Amino acid sequence: MKWLKSLMLICLIPLLTGCWDKYELANTSIVTGMAVDKGESFKYKLTIETTEAREMSYQTASGLAPSTVSSLEGNNIGELTSKFNIMNATHPIYSHTRVLVLSEDIVEDGLLEFMDFFDRNREIRDDFAIVIARAGKAQDILKVTNMYKKSASLKLFTQLNTMQKDWGGAPDIKLNDYTRISNSEGQAPVLPAVQLIGDSKKGGNVENLKSEVPDSEVKVNSMGVLKNGKLAGYASLNEIRDMLFVQGKIKNAAITAKCENGEQNFEYRVTHSKTKVIAKEIKGIPEFYINIRTEGYLDGTQCLQKLRDLKAYEGFEKSIDNKMENEIRGLIQKTKQDFNADIFGLGELLRQQDYKNFKKYKDTWDDGYAKSKIHVSFNTEIKRSGLRKDRYIMK
Structure with missing residues (x-):
């Protein structure tokens, strides 16, 4: 019987172990949005928006910035996602990402091979929206504060869903949709396109979300059509409908x-x-x-x-x-x-x-x-x- 008890104890050991990959909540930051531009010194420039939980709630907000935007340059997006501790003190969590913004230059040149990383990575869910930033930098889209949700990424994600449901002015394209259509034999992928209206430098100020008429805002204004992995042109809101x-x-x-x-x-x-x-x-x-x-x-x-x-x-x-x-x-x-x-x-x-x-x-x-x-x-x-x-x- 002793050997039987010993065997049972051995079998129970794996069930009694702790979470080997856990992170303390105080040492993590939730990434709600990412943006990819062309880098100045490297191939890509990756920008992430992380939210400040206390400032997101009206009960605990103290008037500080509701989110933080950080950027890094490199030749591989997968590597960049794990290097943000160069400037940030906390561990970024990407599972709650709601929006991926691609610059017009990136899509025009077909530099989208990094999409394989997002589709393959098990820590990133496939239900975030993908948009093209027209006539500007993708990183600027993540810097625009607003009254609704306060976070630029959370507002844009809700904005796209509402636009599609209420009027039909935005294609409902998530990562899994983009991957499926890109690999299909009889359909070309499309992506909603947004544009920053106003002063991009003032968009990140806290005063922008307090103003009745914001100095800067993001509008959904068209749809990009991709052909062989490159931007072929744009369609208007009526054409999306x-x-x-x-x-x-x-x-x-x-x-x-x-x-x-x-x-x-x-x-x-x-x-x-x-x-x-x-x-x-x-x-x-x-x-x-x-x-x-x-x-x-x-x-x-x-x-x-x-x-x-x-x-x-x-x-x-x-x-x-x-x-x-x-x-x-x-x-x-x-x-x-x-x-x-x-x-x-x-x-x-x-x-x-x-x-x-x-x-x-x-x-x-x-x-x-x-x-x-x-x-x-x-x-x-x-x-x-x-x-x-x-x-x-x-x-």
């Missing part, structure tokens, strides 16, 4: 269209959207039939039609359908001529629905997309007119 309609990812959106007289406008609020795409090759040409159906309500009108007449709604619906079909066709033409990249993922749909014919485009889908025929049908159904029937002033 049109892309998300095709992909069936619109949750809510607002559409402004012309009245029958072609002068005044009316607004349509989309509450439900569903997209169905049929993909097949016909006589050697990939063809796609995109059918988008939306439901919603009238959000405001300057038109003189009386809304008690059902024919008025038919006119509104026809105006929206024509506008959106033309917009989406224009975006498709732009992606073919300017980008030569399938940002919609139509190639992936062809692979799923007609793999026999897709196989010949496996490594050359750009050529297949360039010659493809894409048919767009947009169908609107206005369910209600809001709290009133007719226009506020019928003149």
